[in-house]
Amino acid sequence: MPVIVTHGLKGGAGTTFIAAHIAMALSEAGADVTVLTTTQRDTMPLHFGLQPAMSLPSLFAPAEDAVLAAGIDLRSLTTAPEDNDFVPALRDLGFLETGQDKVMVIDVPASEFAFARRVVPHASANVCVINAAPDTLALMPQVLDEASPENIASTSFVINALDETRRLSRHSSAFIRELVGARLLGRVRLDESVPEAIAMLQPLGKYAPSSAALADVKMIGTALVPALETPGRPWVARGSNPAASSHSSSSPSRAA
């Protein structure tokens, strides 16, 4: 029962969006997926087309209280970052052990980096969501300095909301790609259809099936499928996939 952690380098990177769509891709690949949000200011339901007033049930709430969207069990545990028994609780629930029938995607807020450091060693994959922006890049040395070599080694990266029409974004993206190499799972192009889908209270796949961001994030989710083969120990991306390239003649179209 693998656990996949998504964590942003700084707030606003779009980690929740990436976490939601990783969950959808893994679910489409046949996994039984639970998404766990750990922040009190939670926008996860919006990425599933749910109402903004929706509050997710606790991880420990009974099955009849479950909120299911696209076959994914959406849960919340805002006390997790302060709870030292969170990892043992995950183990008690059957996660962190062998078997691929259940997968948990944990969305960790950027500010909860200490919590992320605690959970990542138990995760099959740690997805760090970053923006190709100079302020994000400026944080990289500090973050790498604070992280353990094991956690760095088990981290894969995703560039979100990449605006390829902007020179600095392209250069920043190239810098990140050179820095993290094969561990760049891919990039998600900036796409207005993402906030539009939220505004329409629809899942992105329904609102804009030809969305460039949707195609990109699906490729990232698919690239994570091999992580399900390594429950309880870190999976590391060892090769780039086509989404990691910021230009491709066969790149999906961008939604207008």
Added chain:
Amino acid sequence: MRIDARNLLDRLGKNDFAYKEFEDRFSELELWPILEALLRDPRLQAIDQSEATVAAKPEPAPAEVVETYSGESLSSLFSRYGNGPAASIPADRRGGAQQQDVRAMLRHLSDLGSQGKI
């Protein structure tokens, strides 16, 4: 998709469209001061050092992603500043033209730009 975009695509007889492709290889990017500062920050090398940790771990299950990355490590980028930790790069690693100093290359590009040649 917006209706005007949809109409445009209909007129073009296409279902979708893509932006212009942009070249963005590292060797071609402009070295913004913040990127230069980051390249000089030794803490960034932690990501290279972690590769040893990865190598020491048991090989995970074969990934479906294709091994296509052929970029050089960060340490070799440092070396192109003349006093980096990885001064000895295999001569045939990236080809002779890409062994040159980043600064010299950027100066060359800048000159070409000022001459209107690129």
